[in-house]
Amino acid sequence: xxxxxxxxxxxxxxxxxxxxxxxxxxxxxxxxxxxxxxxxxxxxxxxxxxxxxxxxxxxxxxxxxxxxxxxxxxxxxxxxxxxxxxxxxxxxxxxxxxxxxxxxxxxxxxxxxxxxxxxxxxxxxxxxxxxxxxxxxxxxxxxxxxxxxxxxxxxxxxxxxxxxxxxxxxxxxxxxxxxxxxxxxxxxxxxxxxxxxxxxxxxxxxxxxxxxxxxxxxxxxxxxxxxxxxxxxxxxxxxxxxxxxxxxxxxxxxxxxxxxxxxxxxxxxxxxxxxxxxxxxxxxxxxxxxxxxxxxxxxxxxxxxxxxxxxxxxxxxxxxxxxxxxxxxxxxxxxxxxxxxxxxxxxxxxxxxxxxxxxxxxxxxxxxxxxxxxxxxxxxxxxxxxxx
Amino acid sequence: xxxxxxxxxxxxxxxxxxxxxxxxxxxxxxxxxxxxxxxxxxxxxxxxxxxxxxxxxxxxxxxxxxxxxxxxxxxxxxxxxxxxxxxxxxxxxxxxxxxxxxxxxxxxxxxxxxxxxxxxxxxxxxxxxxxxxxxxxxxxxxxxxxxxxxxxxxxxxxxxxxxxxxxxxxxxxxxxxxxxxxxxxxxxxxxxxxxxxxxxxxxxxxx
Numbered sequence: 048x049x050x051x052x053x054x055x056x057x058x059x060x061x062x063x064x065x066x067x068x069x070x071x072x073x074x075x076x077x078x079x080x081x082x083x084x085x086x087x088x089x090x091x092x093x094x095x096x097x098x099x100x101x102x103x104x105x106x107x108x109x110x111x112x113x114x115x116x117x118x119x120x121x122x123x124x125x126x127x128x129x130x131x132x133x134x135x136x137x138x139x140x141x142x143x144x145x146x147x148x149x150x151x152x153x154x155x156x157x158x159x160x161x162x163x164x165x166x167x168x169x170x171x172x173x174x175x176x177x178x179x180x181x182x183x184x185x186x187x188x189x190x191x192x193x194x195x196x197x198x199x200x201x202x203x204x205x206x207x208x209x210x211x212x213x214x215x216x217x218x219x220x221x222x223x224x225x226x227x228x229x230x231x232x233x234x235x236x237x238x239x240x241x242x243x244x245x246x247x248x249x250x251x252x253x254x255x256x257x258x259x260x261x262x263x264x265x266x267x268x269x270x271x272x273x274x275x276x277x278x279x280x281x282x283x284x285x286x287x288x289x290x291x292x293x294x295x296x297x298x299x300x301x302x303x304x305x306x307x308x309x310x311x312x313x314x315x316x317x318x319x320x321x322x323x324x325x326x327x328x329x330x331x332x333x334x335x336x337x338x339x340x341x342x343x344x345x346x347x348x349x350x351x352x353x354x355x356x357x358x359x360x361x362x363x364x365x366x367x368x369x370x371x372x373x374x375x376x377x378x379x380x381x382x383x384x385x386x387x388x389x390x391x392x393x394x395x396x397x398x399x400x401x402x403x404x405x406x407x408x409x410x411x412x413x414x415x416x417x418x419x420x421x422x423x424x425x426x427x428x429x430x431x432x433x434x435x
Numbered sequence: 436x437x438x439x440x441x442x443x444x445x446x447x448x449x450x451x452x453x454x455x456x457x458x459x460x461x462x463x464x465x466x467x468x469x470x471x472x473x474x475x476x477x478x479x480x481x482x483x484x485x486x487x488x489x490x491x492x493x494x495x496x497x498x499x500x501x502x503x504x505x506x507x508x509x510x511x512x513x514x515x516x517x518x519x520x521x522x523x524x525x526x527x528x529x530x531x532x533x534x535x536x537x538x539x540x541x542x543x544x545x546x547x548x549x550x551x552x553x554x555x556x557x558x559x560x561x562x563x564x565x566x567x568x569x570x571x572x573x574x575x576x577x578x579x580x581x582x583x584x585x586x587x588x589x590x591x592x593x594x595x596x597x598x599x600x601x602x603x604x605x606x607x608x609x610x611x612x613x614x615x616x617x618x619x620x621x622x623x624x625x626x627x628x629x630x631x632x633x634x635x636x637x638x639x640x641x642x
Binding site: 060133135136139166167168171172174175176178179181182185186188189197200201204205207208211227228 | 439463465466469472476488489491492493495496499500501503504505507508511570571
């Protein structure tokens with residue numbers, strides 16, 4: 048897009064800088080909008096699940112304006128800081144969480160090619176960045192100089208570090224089938240009818256999806272894995288000493304990363320921006336017909352993707368208000384004794400399945416066959432070809 | 436001459452150095468760890484800038500997300516009071532200065548010594564790096580197909596350069612052995628005698 052603007056005589060720095068700024072703003076808007084919507088939805092969903100009404104007063108019948116009202120309230124609240132706290136780290140902690148959560152969106156495609164930075168290693172990049180969010184929590188826990196906060200932070204560290212292993216394996220399985228780490232390519236491979244989705248690749252993949260969901264819930268620190276907050280045991284865990292704006296930044300980060308892992312699940316397992324019925328293709332909304340029509344097709348894809356991510360977040364809320372919180376040893380048992388062996392077994396299962404049935408039972412694209420085409424690699428010239 | 440590449444390079448390189456100095460200069464253990472995180476993350480930024488996406492993500496994954504989480508975790512477990520300050524004796528300063536200085540001299544001599552890095556002509560005429568397409572060649576290299584060596588004329592030479600699979604497997608098996616050994620050494624010892632039932636409690640499931 049920046050190249051497109053340069054054609055019109057814009058200076059290069061302005062074009063690239065402007066486009067970068069615009070992408071950042073769009074992503075930030077999406078994240079903020081997600082946070083606002085999901086805080087409201089969390090109340091409504093929890094209310095319905097517990098046979099209550101949820102917010103009804105602010106802004107009409109469904110309490111539409113609850114989120115802005117909350118935002119104003121949080122902005123006006125006094126920002127307290129314990130006297131013993133490590134001042135710099137206490138201030139820094141929410142932004143570490145938020146930055147990590149935001150950076151995930153940089154590599155997350157919303158539709159075919161609609162991505163801020165199309166990385167060749169997008170899936171891996173997202174995994175790496177998502178693991179950094181724990182630093183914000185640990186820093187907050189330490190800097191608060193409160194024993195509740197420290198307990199929460201320690202639990203979070205133990206939990207997140209452990210769950211990164213099965214989470215990584217679960218992401219690896221679709222990546223192995225697709226033969227690429229590029230999320231745009233993985234999404235495009237699942238084109239066509241819903242049966243082409245990665246989750247229907249094999250029975251093993253189907254199970255993997257649910258392991259992925261478990262690990263995603265655990266790694267975003269949501270109930271029933273919200274040991275770091277555990278309001279019935281630790282007051283509010285690492286959030287105990289936070290109030291006002293900094294507290295809300297933590298929650299924006301949490302809702303942001305919930306959206307991100309749901310989006311990643313949608314791309315890796317649920318066909319990304321392809322719906323169960325290829326409406327865009329059937330209506331002829333492709334680039335081969337016209338650029339504008341193709342753009343509308345992409346827009347439809349983005350709606351598809353956002354809807355799937357939204358469903359994922361709703362599922363997480365449903366879980367939160369249905370299941371009781373696990374104890375820390377149960378959390379660890381779930382991870383080490385169930386998730387990791389299951390994920391590893393599914394890995395082997397999918398590998399054997401792909402090896403035995405490279406075309407799958409149903410006619411579909413065979414990504415593995417593409418890897419076998421050795422002549423394709425002769426064209427790939429890597430930098431640093433003079434290495435010994 | 437400052438251009439955009441230089442500016443972005445400085446944007447990451449300067450924090451790397453500043454935070455690295457801050458790690459040494461700071462007296463608070465937790466702040467040191469945080470500065471180390473910032474420094475290593477800025478190094479990852481340099482890798483991304485150089486078009487080595489995989490290495491950059493690896494840096495974030497292993498050093499920032501893996502090693503340092505454990506480090507911070509360990510520091511938090513051992514730290515006494517909200518702000519522990521470390522006193523470093525002058526002998527330690529001397530030793531560290533000698534070791535660090537020697538390493539710096541070696542690295543600087545390497546930087547200055549390599550012809551290709553200093554000559555401006557090469558740097559400007561070098562082919563544009565096709566950024567971000569490093570994963571597939573790396574993976575194929577691991578499997579024994581060196582895509583960057585396919586143009587090598589001599590077939591015996593080409594075969595000699597194939598693959599990292601065996602070294603990689605040796606290293607990973609070695610790591611696995613080390614991990615199992617560490618877990619074996621660190622696990623709670625069960626007493627043979629039944630006189631102390633408290634120590635025969637099941638293992639703590641926390642890692």
